[in-house]
Amino acid sequence: METYPITVGGVTRHVPLIEPLPGRRIPLVEFLGDPEFTRAAAEALRPLVPKEAEILFTTETSPIPLTHVLAEALGLPYVVARRRRRPYMEDPIIQEVQTLTLGVGEVLWLDRRFAEKLLNQRVVLVSDVVASGETMRAMEKMVLRAGGHVVARLAVFRQGTPGLAVDTVAELPVL
């Protein structure tokens, strides 16, 4: 399998080059199962978190360990939007995502008991990769619908030109 080197915070990984759409190859970022890479990325993002931040908000799947490590370092709680409806969800916030970066549309789900944690809070959006920016846009809508205020949008890697402003610490190529 062809790989591509990606580096953040002085830690390098040779990750698979995938082709989610014909003629568009991208390095696949994955934090799951890699504590050293995850810690390096969280440390790189940490200075970008505004002092007034009260809670972090992320999505399944790969950004979860990243957000967990960052939240622990900051002493802040975090909330995770799911990518599938779970049977125990009550009155969830349901948000469509228009992204086709990986060739599929998505829906994000946030159980009301977690949405309540965002009410009147200063929220930081956290992701691993921002490409089209549509996932971030959907996350922001969810925070607004939950009654929170977004004070920063952060991702480790930027890929191409996202459709909204996101602070990042490294670039990914589209090959």
Ligand SMILES: O=P(O)(O)OC[C@H]1O[C@H](OP(=O)(O)OP(=O)(O)O)[C@H](O)[C@@H]1O
């Ligand atoms: O800016 P966008 O074009 O919206 O792309 C970025 C999104 O894509 C990735 O999720 P992915 O679909 O890989 O989910 P996974 O972590 O569950 O594999 C990433 O975690 C962001 O959520």
Ligand SMILES: Nc1ncnc2[nH]cnc12
């Ligand atoms: N390079 C990438 N790695 C993982 N998830 C992604 N989503 C969009 N681009 C991605």
